[in-house]
Amino acid sequence: MPVDAVPEKLLNWYDAHHRRLPWRAGPGEPRAAPYRVWLSEVMLQQTTVAAVKSYYAHFTTRWPTVADLAAADEAEVMAAWAGLGYYARARNLIACARAVVNDHGGAFPDSEAGLRTLPGIGDYSAAAIAAIAFGRRAVVVDANVERVTSRLFAFDGPLPVGRPAIRELADRITPDERAGDFAQAMMDLGSSICTVRNPQCLICPLHGDCAARAAGNPEAYPVKAPKKAKPQRRGTAFWIERDGHVWLVRRPAKGMLGGMRALPTGPWTDADPGLAEAPAKADWVEAGSVDHVFTHFALRLRVVTTRKPAPLNEGEWWPIARIEEAGLPTLFARAAARAIAAAQD
């Protein structure tokens, strides 16, 4: 099926129907600032537009330039990221801002290769920023592009092995001009029309060009390798209270929820660890448990509380009335809510 007309059709559709998003250039503005494009792309990695919006607004208000972010207090940035997930992104965000200021004179590299060297910027983000912020011709491949492209060509090589081949197909339809708009058009199309389930082929601008549509099985693409089962793990969180304050720790920089404030916990294992590795000697009171699902395992976190702890180290007393300002990841925000609710029973 010939695809020569695909770029023009898609760009025409984009001109008429594209989403208005805070990080996109407004009318009369040719391109958004590289800092804003970069910030939005990092936030959008594996994350929905709806979830990103309020975080993007806060970050751009609190840190309007890359220099502001480079000079920011790390703990404040991590707390501002709390709830968005994939916290390595926040650590890399700070490292990247500092690299731009220290190694690139405060300006983002304007090429895909230059961007690719920065922390937290991989193949996708480098291509997206080069195309959207700098007008470069780059082949931008995210999950939307993989879905649209695999359907367009009825490409049935299973992911992730088939990924390089899909990139070749995407390269074939990427125009020399307006590659940034083309990429965003593919993503808008993927999010609104060429969806994972129930694609709206009847209103798709590429209806007549799509091999999967012609075959009547668009939902069959992309083909994916089977996924593994999620193990169930168990752990215990310790809510230690004194004079209206709770004891919080900071998790190690690497690993789950790395660098984030948290309630103390013991190890997360396949059996209930109980009170093993409690941070203090105390008479623990049950406060219930929280079930939380991560990318590669599910966790049942038992919450226990005390108001009379033995001495503690390496942590801080945080006012319970302002617990939402601690920047707890969602797991611990839920555990905290459980402890507070239990105290009122």
Place this chain on the structure above:
DNA sequence: AAGGCGTGGGT
């Protein structure tokens, strides 16, 4: 290079 790494919305 396969697996670690969050969360919330949709079906």
Place this chain on the structure above:
DNA sequence: TACCCAAGCCT
């Protein structure tokens, strides 16, 4: 309900 999945990156 239980599952799927999202504008991926890093090691």
